Amino acid sequence: MKKLLLLALPVLALSGCSSSSTWGWYVINPMTPGGWINIKFLISGMGDTILISVIAAALSIVVGLVVALPGLSKKRGWRLVNRIYVEFIRSIPLLPMLFWVFYGLPIIFREMGLNIPIDPFWGAVITLALSDSAFTAEIYRAGIQSIAKGQTEAAQTIGLNYLQTMRYVILPQAIRRILPPLANQFIYIVKMSAFASVIGMQELTRRANELVVTEYRPLEIYTLLILEYLVLVLIISAGVRWLERRMGSDERG
């Protein structure tokens, strides 16, 4: 009997039936003025989370392509440049890279006599873009390699140079294979942007941390935080699926 009660205890706790002192959903109850203020405080981090992610993704898409192209070269030296970049960047955990960019990079800039301050926002953007670019480079490489060699040859025989061949023949075909995994990668960026909280960026996670310190309601506040990311990611997923459908229907002509 006692054992049964012990088993029932966590269930009771989750259903909110245990003593009121362990639960505090009031901190984020939109019906009370205090709860509403807290919710607004938490959700207003959404803008920075989205902005950091979007800018980082845009940079990563450009840098990734620039890194991918030498990886497709016939010359071994160029391929080596690509391999070193990808393997090196891919092996650095995000958090150490963030510290290096935010605390270390300004010192290098200073030594070089450059006055380029790095605030938490750009520190996060640069780190996320850099870290993600190794993965986007691999996505580009796979997508471009999946286009038959004959396409490049045909483009060469009608006089197109390398950049024209990429721009008018290869990339338009590769893009439908590249875009879905690229969009998927965006989901990772959104989630990884939580690390920006560590260097003081007041995005979603930082705000949740700050509120936990003052309210001491970690379960409730972090639950809401998780739901915020869930909503963001679900929206992106829907976008990815829409994109895939559109690409698919394009293919059929």
Add this chain to the structure above:
Amino acid sequence: MPAQTQPRSTQAIELKGVNKWFGTFHVLKNINLSVGLGEKVVICGPSGSGKSTVVRCINRLEEHQEGTIRVDGVELTNDPKSVAAIRSEVGMVFQQFNLFPHLTVLENLTLGPIKARGMTRSEAEARAMHYLERVHIPDQARKRPSQLSGGQQQRVAIARSLCMEPKVLLFDEPTSALDPEMISEVLDVMVTLAEEGMTMVVVTHEMGFARKVADQMVFMDAGEIVEQGPPEEFFGSPRSPRCQKFLSQILQH
């Protein structure tokens, strides 16, 4: 046709002592071949004999390691300028057509003239329609390649090469990927081109076509030119046993 009696200086294509290795595999062994302006050369031989590689060396889709290749007097070197100059004189038709699937037939034809030659869209389209009429499919201009039959696709590919107005056309097994009933529509176009005086190097097993248009027959085996001569001699009294065996095999049915 006065092709064989052309003086040396007007050779359209000249290969002298060309050697090529894929790794340690000796694919081309001391190839000597000259093609006069307006001359039609048909190259045949068993698969893996290097016949496609010869053709692909002429417009630098493959690099030769020894010997010289001249097209219209210009020597093919590693200098990108020489490669570009030669490619602008040489058109190529592939076994797998290699049309650009994301573009319409008309766009396939105008891409080179617009991007590589700097023609205006309307000039390029007028030229494209002219050549589509020559290959008897002007009504397919707005379609995608995937909506056409194999024979139609190959004719579009021929028209695409013609739009660059090359001095020489290379054909790499142009009918090998086609269903039997579509072979003749492609060969008909090629015969017409030949009759109009186009310089052509054709890798094919279509011996009826060869008899009809070839000024010079070339038989290759194991990377070397084994037999070479005018078609009457070549088909009538082949000297080498390898060539006799090959001809008896492909002319059996």
